[in-house]
Amino acid sequence: MGEQAPLPQDFLDLSADCGGDPLRVQGPGGNTSIKLGETLWIKASGTELANALDDDIFVAVDRAIALAEAKGAGDGTCQAAILDPERGLRPSIETTFHALIDWPVVAHTHSVATLVHATSDQGFAEAKRKLDGLPVAFVPYCKPGRPLTEAIAAKMTPSVQVFVLGNHGLIVAGDSAPDVATLMGEVERRLAMPVLADGSPPEGSAPDGFIWLQTSALAHDAQLFSLATQGSYYPDHVVFLGPALPTQPVDGAPACLIQGQDLAIRKEATPAQKAMAQCLSDVLTRLPANWDPNAIGSEAEAELLNWDAEKYRQALAARRA
Structure with missing residues (x-):
């Protein structure tokens, strides 16, 4: 076969x-x-x-x-x-x-x-x-x-x-x-849920080695900024982007969220990483203000990050970039 x-x-x-x-x-x-x-x-x-x-x-x-x-x-x-x-x-x-x-x-x-x-x-x-x-x-x-x-x-x-x-x-x-x-x-x-939060074009250039994702609502809405930088909400976010988004460039992190600007992603980020960054924006910008999402938590994140099966999937996705 x-x-x-x-x-x-x-x-x-x-x-x-x-x-x-x-x-x-x-x-x-x-x-x-x-x-x-x-x-x-x-x-x-x-x-x-x-x-x-x-x-x-x-x-x-x-x-x-x-x-x-x-x-x-x-x-x-x-x-x-x-x-x-x-x-x-x-x-x-x-x-x-x-x-x-x-x-x-x-x-x-x-x-x-x-x-x-x-x-x-x-x-x-x-x-x-x-x-x-x-x-x-x-x-x-x-x-x-x-x-x-x-x-x-x-x-x-x-x-x-x-x-x-x-x-x-x-x-x-x-x-x-x-x-x-x-x-x-x-x-x-x-x-189906409508998009509830809008951003505005970022001012200035992205950090060195990064590009703006052009999905700035997470950077401009205080509640969404807090959610995006304090937790992760589903497995593939952790697998491809790591835990919560950092608020400035961090070695090893493919993306960061610059408050008042935009979501920045590394120029060499894989298509999977770019897709997951966009997914986070797609999810959180549809979230009603009175809903409180539950992050999966640090223990669940550690299980995913240290799992051989997911390391294999990450390697294949990088190879296909």
Whole structure:
């Protein structure tokens, strides 16, 4: 199995559509899967859904082995389940929940609309109201991988097709890719939030070695500046940007937020880092002033920063820059 087997065109279209929309997926984030017989095809770690139509980004795993890992066997990485190891691809770090969810097609996104709601108690309550009548479950934040899979298992029933993941994103599952696309579109429509904060063009040049991201609202709004510089709110921010944004250039930090100016990012920043900086602005500028987002905290940040699986994904993203 040196090459990717033909996958249904509608599944590839769904994957590319998700990956091509920065309000749903940023850089190498998110993943999709399809179950064909006893084989689970899932996006490989570090690849981008946006490239689903052009590149071989999916890896085949034995679903039975992946399901066993979801329930505690092995190390939870599902590398032992790979059917085509000669391709050199690792399955997504979230393969276990794709194996566990018993629907043929599963799509996981880092939806901005979902993140706005899923980072605060007020947002969670509002999302429950907005999504009433849909087959939805709400899952508290857990480290990606098997801990998140276990949290999903605790909320899963045969009828649930939508999972809102605290401080993480969205999962939509269904019998087919068109069904998933339709249901995801309905969730996005119900959760859509307008941009509530505007900035103004920065004055002067960015710090040496940086460029302005041209998304200055975080630098001009005191509440948003505080939120952006005091915590992180979802895993991929930590993985690609580090913890809370520094307020001046710091060695090793790809971005900083200059109060009264703009979000500055290094000239050599990877596309993934730029996408995550934009995502932070997209999320926080949609946050109602009376919602109080919960940062994931220093312990959760340390788990992500010291995790070999995420270091691997970072390295692949840098290589593709």
